[in-house]
Amino acid sequence: MMRVAVIGAGIAGVTAAHALASQGHHVTVYERRSSVAAEASFAQLGLVAPSLTGPGPFDGAPPLTERGGRWGLRPEAHLRPGWDTAAWRWLWQARQAVAPSRRAAAHKSLGELARYGQQHLRKVVVGHKLDYERAEGHLVLLSRSSQLSEAQQSLLELKARGIEARVLDPTACRVIEPALPLNANIAGGLYLPNDEVGNCRQFAHLLKEVAERMGVEFRFSTEVIEVMPGERPSLRSITLQSTTAFMSSRHVAAAREAARDAREAYDAVLLCAGVQAAPLLQQLGLRLPLLPVYGYSITASLRDLDRGPRAAVTDAQHGVSIARLGQRVRVAGGIEIGTAAHEHHEARLRPLYQALDRWFPGSAQKNHAQAWKGATPALPDGMPVLGQSDAPGVWLNLGHGTQGWALSCGAARLLADRIAGREPDLPLAAFELRRLR
Numbered sequence: 001m002m003r004v005a006v007i008g009a010g011i012a013g014v015t016a017a018h019a020l021a022s023q024g025h026h027v028t029v030y031e032r033r034s035s036v037a038a039e040a041s042f043a044q045l046g047l048v049a050p051s052l053t054g055p056g057p058f059d060g061a062p063p064l065t066e067r068g069g070r071w072g073l074r075p076e077a078h079l080r081p082g083w084d085t086a087a088w089r090w091l092w093q094a095r096q097a098v099a100p101s102r103r104a105a106a107h108k109s110l111g112e113l114a115r116y117g118q119q120h121l122r123k124v125v126v127g128h129k130l131d132y133e134r135a136e137g138h139l140v141l142l143s144r145s146s147q148l149s150e151a152q153q154s155l156l157e158l159k160a161r162g163i164e165a166r167v168l169d170p171t172a173c174r175v176i177e178p179a180l181p182l183n184a185n186i187a188g189g190l191y192l193p194n195d196e197v198g199n200c201r202q203f204a205h206l207l208k209e210v211a212e213r214m215g216v217e218f219r220f221s222t223e224v225i226e227v228m229p230g231e232r233p234s235l236r237s238i239t240l241q242s243t244t245a246f247m248s249s250r251h252v253a254a255a256r257e258a259a260r261d262a263r264e265a266y267d268a269v270l271l272c273a274g275v276q277a278a279p280l281l282q283q284l285g286l287r288l289p290l291l292p293v294y295g296y297s298i299t300a301s302l303r304d305l306d307r308g309p310r311a312a313v314t315d316a317q318h319g320v321s322i323a324r325l326g327q328r329v330r331v332a333g334g335i336e337i338g339t340a341a342h343e344h345h346e347a348r349l350r351p352l353y354q355a356l357d358r359w360f361p362g363s364a365q366k367n368h369a370q371a372w373k374g375a376t377p378a379l380p381d382g383m384p385v386l387g388q389s390d391a392p393g394v395w396l397n398l399g400h401g402t403q404g405w406a407l408s409c410g411a412a413r414l415l416a417d418r419i420a421g422r423e424p425d426l427p428l429a430a431f432e433l434r435r436l437r
């Protein structure tokens with residue numbers, strides 16, 4: 001049995017803690033916020049869609065697309081890198097990564113991880129009888145005939161990847177989603193019956209309870225301020241004020257001083273700190289091009305359950321997805337680079353409301369909708385970093401981008417195997433840190 005510290009209780013950290021505890025390890029989770037899934041995993045859409053990890057309109061390296069050897073910006077992308085050289089470098093690297101030769105390898109690895117992730121998510125759900133808001137099926141709505149022929153072409157590729165898909169005419173789209181309006185401009189749809197949508201935050205809370213019953217210790221309102229690598233890596237943490245997890249800089253300085261000699265040693269430390277991993281990575285001398293890529297969501301109660309979506313619907317033209325979460329509907333989209341976390345741009349919310357009105361008019365209580373801006377921790381090639389870092393004893397589970405929930409259970413299981421010295425079910429080489437050098 002090993003003693004493992006997990007830093008961060010977003011979906012990556014909670015699933016990792018559960019996977020490690022399932023293998024009999026003693027796990028302590030450090031989280032600066034007062035609950036699980038309080039940052040990027042909070043009000044994200046909830047799509048678990050291995051179909052999105054291949055070529056096509058939602059290829060996994062936002063904000064860029066590549067079609068027939070030409071690259072471009074996604075319609076929903078807004079870039080404001082200003083004088084931030086790191087953001088410019090990241091964009092340049094992303095531009096390199098959409099080259100067809102490099103994307104093919106990334107598609108293969110990411111596709112395998114996404115399928116493995118979904119299998120493990122289902123195993124965890126069935127194994128622990130987790131009951132959370134979820135629905136099966138994903139309809140990608142296509143408004144132009146050119147998109148329809150692209151969807152036809154992608155069928156063979158999807159089939160080769162083991163993903164069931166059908167191209168539907170407008171009538172068949174309305175059988176899948178009966179609330180779609182008759183006068184909506186639909187050329188057809190790509191239906192992915194095995195994709196699913198679920199409430200990531202609710203799942204994280206349920207899995208945390210399971211993990212606690214397995215002996216995992218969660219330390220909330222506790223920030224790790226230093227990780228010291230080694231054969232037995234150790235860390236120092238401070239306790240934040242529990243209500244807000246924020247303190248004045250004077251209090252933080254005093255708490256840091258008090259924690260100076262309080263080290264805790266482990267057999268392994270797993271970093272699952274999302275976009276906030278940067279200071280710890282810097283301290284460890286690890287240079288990782290991890291950039292916050294922001295997205296928005298709105299969540300509203302359904303006025304009439306029959307007028308809302310049954311499961312997940314994506315508006316391919318506008319890059320907006322709509323999902324049913326129990327008695328609510330959630331709409332997500334937008335890609336923002338170079339803005340501040342607290343800076344909400346109302347203009348980004350407009351396309352989300354417009355998509356809701358276009359596809360499910362009158363279905364939701366929009367006046368009481370909750371708007372959210374989240375930071376997706378992303379690497380320029382759209383792939384996560386999984387595996388051992390250059391700092392002895394420190395492992396990484398970072399940079400899941402727009403697929404963090406979909407990949408989480410798979411990444412957790414692979415890492416738990418590797419940390420324990422077992423051969424994982426899938427090779428981790430494509431996700432290791434060295435690919436970024």
Ligand SMILES: Cc1cc2nc3c(=O)[nH]c(=O)nc-3n(C[C@H](O)[C@H](O)[C@H](O)COP(=O)(O)OP(=O)(O)OC[C@H]3O[C@@H](n4cnc5c(N)ncnc54)[C@H](O)[C@@H]3O)c2cc1C
Pocket residue numbers: 007008009010011012013030031032033037038039040041042043044045046047048222223224225272273274275276277280294295296297332333373374375376377397398399400401402403404405406407
């Ligand atoms: C609008 C939007 C829609 C999305 N839709 C989808 C989707 O449909 N499907 C999908 O799969 N993904 C989606 N994503 C992406 C997904 O939400 C993220 O990839 C995922 O939540 C990242 O999880 P994480 O655990 O890595 O990070 P986080 O959830 O951010 O967790 C990291 C945690 O680490 C903690 N932490 C950081 N530093 C420290 C420290 N020093 N000490 C202690 N704690 C620390 C933080 O407080 C935080 O709680 C979406 C994202 C956005 C923004």
